[in-house]
Amino acid sequence: MNLLADTLASFSKTLGPLKGVTILDLTRVVAGPYCAMLLADMGATVIKIENPNDPDLTREFPPMSQGGGEPRSGFFAQYNRNKMAVSLDLKQPEGKATFLEMVRKADIVIENFRPGVMDKLGLGYEVLKGVNPALVFTAISGFGQRGPNASRPAFDSSAQASGGLWSMNGTVEEPMRVGTVLGDLAAALYAAIGTLGALREAERTGQGQLVDVSQQDAIVSLTENALVTYTETGTVVKPEGNGHPFVKPYGRYACKDGFVFFGAYTDKFWREACITFGDLEMATDPEVDTMAKRFAPDTYLRKVKPTVERWCAAYTKAELEAMTGDRFPLSPIKTMDEVVADPHLRERDMVVSVDYQGTRFDVFGNPVKLSGGTLEQGASAPGVGQHNPQVYREWLGLEQAEYDELVRLGVI
Known part of the structure; x- marks a missing residue:
């Protein structure tokens, strides 16, 4: 067992089916962090990498802890449990070089920047697979890595709008956005599935691949029969309110x-x-x-x-x-108060406690239930750069002088 897995093992009695898999998590906000968290819950060693001067902005998203001390974000804790965290400035030459050394030892990289950002950093998939041919590179974006809209910025609502869901949800009088970030969440789930499929292939053949997941694509796939209804009959599905287009009473x-x-x-x-x-x-x-x-x-x-x-x-x-x-x-x-109190959900561990630097939050559990167990019980979420010494000194093998120089330069 590697040193990172040893550190992560302290969070739980079981290591899960992804024990020994190391993931470099470059993601921010929801879609990418949730994807990486699902894999962490199944035992993968996930290293969250943040710019020391510009960490994941959800560290300041509400709800913030209501107790004493420095406020902590329950939003961040919910999507970043079971992860280690390091700080690293990928824009500095020393940061790029350090990241490439990490890639040599990793199995998976997950990022959710706008397409082209990793290439501009000199760290795109073609570069990384040259360093590690077995690497699985998972890229989550609004519109995917190719296509005429690939470079457009996007949020969850961009996907709900452009994927058709917004137009068919809501009341008969007014289309409405689904009241949760479904574009982010669906993309995270598809990315986790694609990542596991690509990992299986890499383990079998020694060849990694690019996993390209678009929020818009994810939303289109959730529109049930609306697409085939239009292509077959020419009928454009409209909002049905709280009913169903043909099933009744429902x-x-x-x-x-x-x-x-x-x-x-x-x-x-x-x-x-x-x-x-x-x-x-x-x-x-x-x-x-x-x-x-x-x-x-x-x-x-x-x-x-x-x-x-x-x-x-x-x-x-x-x-x-x-x-x-x-x-x-x-x-x-x-x-939601009734959901949290639901004894059935409690029995299924769908409300779990996560520690975030001394503050505990009750968050949703992992909906994937494995007979061998998952790791969300007793999990914690990391602070910015919390695991710099373990990752850089113990896992990557930097000498103390090399580590100190990265600190001096502000790279970590």
Whole structure:
């Protein structure tokens, strides 16, 4: 086991399936950091590299810790747990040279700069693969590494807008952005998948490759049947509000203390719903006794929708969840305080505690559940340059004089 893995091992009793894999994480904000964090949770040794004078700006993103002492960012802690951190100025010659030495010993580099930035630094994929032919180089960007829009700057909303999701989400009257950074998060997930696939190939053949993930591409892939509906029928999907374009009943319905999702649209589930709510006549009513009949817009609006609204309005969210159980799909539309308190999510370790330099934050866990375990329990997030001595002196093997010179020059 290498020295970095030894250091990381102190965070957990198990090292995970990616034990021995070393990742150089040049990323900032969400998409790149989340991708690297997912791999760190599975045991990879992730070294977060930040410019000493311009570290990841999410270190100042809210929510900030509310206790005493220096404020710490819960946002940063959530996306950078289980990582080591070093400072390194890649714009200085000594910084470039140090990074290239790190690349020789690494398995993966992840970056989410705008395309061309790494090339301008003299550290693009072609240069790095010359140093380490087995290197997997994962690049996450708004519009990808090639194409007429590749050089455009982008945020999550750029992807939601250009990928079509914004135009089909929201109310019938007004398209709306999805209320989370889905372009960032989806790109992170695809990047993690692509990185693991490329790593498997590199281990098999000794040849690495470039993994090119675009936020816009990621969003397009999440638009369900909208693309094929247009290419086949010419129909442009519009926002449906809280309903579904053809599946009914399937959407949001009001209850005594809020709203629930009701999805008993199949014949089996519809019968179960009728039995649950003591409305057996609706189970055999010839107007609504088949799924196809219930899908008909006029029948749905006239008979099905009022029935489901009447059913739900008589109960609270908790009562509806308890009475339906596993009989048919019905879920309370939970606020975040209810999500955090959800005993099912707690049982599945989806709320975990992360230490960030003495401050503890409760953040979301890893949705990938491995029988061998993942490392999010008891994890920590690093300070800027926190692991400079371990990485540069112990892992990279710099002499003390070389290390001191990098410090003197402001490279680290």
